[in-house]
Amino acid sequence: MQLDGKVALITGGTRGIGAATAIEMAKRGADIAVVGRYHDAETDETLAQITQTGRRGVFISGDMSLSEDAARCVEETVQTFGKLDVLVHSAGGPAGGSLLEVTPETWNHAFDVHVHAIFYLCRAAVPYLKKQGEGAIVLVSSAAGLRGCLNALAYGVVKGAVIQFTRALARELADDNLRVNCVAPxxxxxxxxxxxxxxxxxxxxxxxIPLHREGTSEEVAQVIVMLAENNFMTGETVTIDGGITMRIA
Structure with missing residues (x-):
């Protein structure tokens, strides 16, 4: 699927991986709805870089852990651009602590932000994606969802759930020519x-890290864009981690 002329909704799109993805998709010809909780200087910078590509960018405020906000952000995107072709969920946040350190509040909040949010978003977005005859959903998990990590119990569990959600939804939507993939940075x-x-x-x-450096948001964005564009990939999780999860010693 070529992104030229397409419309993408990107949560967590005001900074980091989400912002880099928004800019990269705009460079490839997509109009972008950037979703975040706050409009700040980083938001303005992201929108400016989208505009510099010659594409349209709009900021929509919303908390994706709230079903009504997720639905409203999808509706506003369609009202603004007339359609929706791509959904990228990059919003998230840390959830540290071991079993005896994590509070019930932290545990539940982690599920709200990382798991419930994608259910709300996809439920709202899929009817519009189906109207286009093709579409792509890309979810952002983590290497922590693939392996056991110390002091990150809740985070590892919810990021693992994102990976399984990807597989389950990809199977459900394949007959509609909607692809669902995941990236695990x-x-x-x-x-x-x-x-x-x-x-x-x-x-x-x-x-x-075997490659002895940290990754960049732009490098992750390149993988997300590839997953949105490749018409024969669905249900997959692509790891981009400098080799952390492949190592034994």
Missing amino acids: GVIRTRFHDSMTPEQAKNNLDNR
Whole structure:
């Protein structure tokens, strides 16, 4: 599916991986609805870069953990651009802690943000995607959803759920020519990882990541765009992590 002339809704699109994806899709000819909770200077910068490509960009405020917000954001996208071809869910947030450290509130919030949100979004978006005769959904999971990670129980569980949601929904929508895929990033230089101590960052580069560097939002965006465009991929999760999940020692 060529992105030229298409419309994409991207959650978490004001910064990081979501913003990089919005800009890359605009470069390929798509109009973009950028969804986030807050409109700030980073939002303006993302919209400016979309506009510089010659495509249209609009910001829509919403909290994807709320079903009514998810539905409204989809409706506003269609009202603005007349259709919807691509859905990318990049919004999320940390959920640290071990079994005895994670509170019920943190546990439930992790499911709201990472699992319930994609259910609400896809439920709202799929009827519009079906109208186009083809469409793509790309969800952002994590390498933490593929392997066990210390002090990230809730995060690992919900990101694993995103991967299974991808498979289940891909099977359900295949007859409608709607593809559903997932990307699982490792350590990417975004605000999400700003809380790492210098010691943790050094350990990642020296000992954990075989390529000995962090990834960039732009590199992840390239994979997301590929998953949106490739007409023969569905139900798959592509890992981009510098080799963390393939290593034994």
